[in-house]
Amino acid sequence: MSKLLEVLLLDDEPIVGRRLKPALDKIGCHVEIFENPREAVARIDQKDFDIVVTDIRMEEMDGIQVLEYVQKKCLRTKVIIITGYAKVELAREAMGKGVFDFIAKPFRPDDLRQIIANAAQALGVPIDLSSIKA
Amino acid sequence: MRILEKLKIITYREPGIRDFCIQTIRFRTLLENARALLALVEDGNEKVIGEYILDRHYVTSLIDDVVARLGMMVYDACVLAPEYGKLFYMQHDRHKRRAAELNSQEKTSGKKNTAGDAAVSSDPEYELLSDVLTWLNGEASEPGATVIDFMKQVFVHVIKKLDANNDSKIGLLIKNNVSKTVDCNMFLIDLWEDAIALPARPHSLEDINSIPLKLLLMDVQGGNLSPMAGDKARAVTWIAALSEYRLSLRTMEPGCNFHLETTVSGHERSDFIFIFADPSINTENILPPGFHTEITDHGQLAWKLDATPKAIEDSLISIGRHLS
Numbered sequence: 001m002s003k004l005l006e007v008l009l010l011d012d013e014p015i016v017g018r019r020l021k022p023a024l025d026k027i028g029c030h031v032e033i034f035e036n037p038r039e040a041v042a043r044i045d046q047k048d049f050d051i052v053v054t055d056i057r058m059e060e061m062d063g064i065q066v067l068e069y070v071q072k073k074c075l076r077t078k079v080i081i082i083t084g085y086a087k088v089e090l091a092r093e094a095m096g097k098g099v100f101d102f103i104a105k106p107f108r109p110d111d112l113r114q115i116i117a118n119a120a121q122a123l124g125v126p127i128d129l130s131s132i133k134a
Numbered sequence: 135m136r137i138l139e140k141l142k143i144i145t146y147r148e149p150g151i152r153d154f155c156i157q158t159i160r161f162r163t164l165l166e167n168a169r170a171l172l173a174l175v176e177d178g179n180e181k182v183i184g185e186y187i188l189d190r191h192y193v194t195s196l197i198d199d200v201v202a203r204l205g206m207m208v209y210d211a212c213v214l215a216p217e218y219g220k221l222f223y224m225q226h227d228r229h230k231r232r233a234a235e236l237n238s239q240e241k242t243s244g245k246k247n248t249a250g251d252a253a254v255s256s257d258p259e260y261e262l263l264s265d266v267l268t269w270l271n272g273e274a275s276e277p278g279a280t281v282i283d284f285m286k287q288v289f290v291h292v293i294k295k296l297d298a299n300n301d302s303k304i305g306l307l308i309k310n311n312v313s314k315t316v317d318c319n320m321f322l323i324d325l326w327e328d329a330i331a332l333p334a335r336p337h338s339l340e341d342i343n344s345i346p347l348k349l350l351l352m353d354v355q356g357g358n359l360s361p362m363a364g365d366k367a368r369a370v371t372w373i374a375a376l377s378e379y380r381l382s383l384r385t386m387e388p389g390c391n392f393h394l395e396t397t398v399s400g401h402e403r404s405d406f407i408f409i410f411a412d413p414s415i416n417t418e419n420i421l422p423p424g425f426h427t428e429i430t431d432h433g434q435l436a437w438k439l440d441a442t443p444k445a446i447e448d449s450l451i452s453i454g455r456h457l458s
Contacts, residue, residue, distance in 0.1 A: 013189035106188035
């Protein structure tokens with residue numbers, strides 16, 4: 001059996017983690033969910049994740065700061081930013097800082113799965129989305 | 135004589151005609167705002183099924199957008215029918231209060247599913263969305279209690295007011311300023327014509343650059359258009375305010391109120407057909423398939439939105455055929 005993709009999912013809205021975890025489990029991801037960015041970066045200190053999916057607007061730390069933190073810790077990690085407020089300035093800043101991709105809320109789990117699959121491909125560990133049951 | 139050769143255009147601007155044009159343009163703004171509101175409701179309905187990852191911000195933004203758009207609609211309606219202004223604003227205030235209640239609804243779960251048969255999750259965000267959709271388009275406990283019901287009320291009041299105007303001031307103005315010998319049943323007013331006073335003159339539709347009117351009359355070989363069928367059929371007079379892509383067509387007959395608004399620009403997001411017909415008119419004889427219809431005490435509202443440009447064009451041709 002191939003290695004599971006290690007994914008950290010950070011969003012201060014509990015619904016996001018609650019709904020996305022089972023959707024990502026289905027495509028061979030091992031997902032750790034966080035609602036608090038401080039706790040998330042503490043976990044990033046402890047473990048190298050393949051993919052970090054983070055909301056952009058959160059109290060205490062925003063998604064850009066999380067991106068910067070991840071890049072200091074592990075350049076290999078792909079960061080995907082979730083945004084409910086598709087702000088051009090933030091998007092431009094994040095692109096300049098090497099974010100892998102964006103996804104805007106509301107979105108379907110399949111949309112994120114596709115981005116995760118692209119990230120996995122870029123990491124050299126492709127995943128097959130065709131076997132997923134709806 | 136073909137109907138295209140029998141049309142007459144008003145190419146000058148009496149103050150009353152100018153007011154009529156302003157009124158028509160304002161009514162179309164009202165329609166645009168209503169369309170935006172319907173799109174918000176549709177978006178919420180699509181999301182509530184549960185396939186989406188959304189957060190509370192999506193729902194509160196939806197509430198705020200509805201209130202803002204409803205405010206624009208109420209403003210348009212008050213310009214068109216100021217005597218109903220107090221009623222409109224009272225209702226709007228009530229909806230604003232309901233919106234504020236929903237926005238402050240606690241993030242708790244475990245409430246009953248209120249969105250009909252939709253498989254709604256027990257997530258608090260989805261519960262809130264479900265409550266919002268009930269407010270938008272649930273069972274109306276009293277007239278105007280839901281946003282959609284309030285919209286219908288607004289339309290009925292505004293259309294009644296516009297028709298009262300047409301029956302009196304505008305009707306007289308047109309009849310007094312356009313040659314009485316004309317054997318045509320449709321007066322044309324260019325919505326964007328400047329205010330230079332020119333004499334009224336017979337006009338062929340071939341000279342008129344209005345795509346929707348040409349489509350509407352495409353299969354009309356002659357004679358009068360009438361929304362009444364069978365034994366009730368009678369000649370009616372029409373007034374058409376138009377531009378290249380827009381048409382606002384209304385009857386000018388007391389007791390026979392048919393009102394059609396359309397945009398045919400080739401862009402799906404802006405093209406539409408809206409119809410109001412009073413209860414004396416059987417729209418089953420007129421409307422092609424694919425129209426959403428709403429019945430009110432004062433008549434039927436019907437519209438076709440988000441259809442392909444070809445579907446809108448075909449519908450207009452069909453409506454013209456059925457009116458002739």
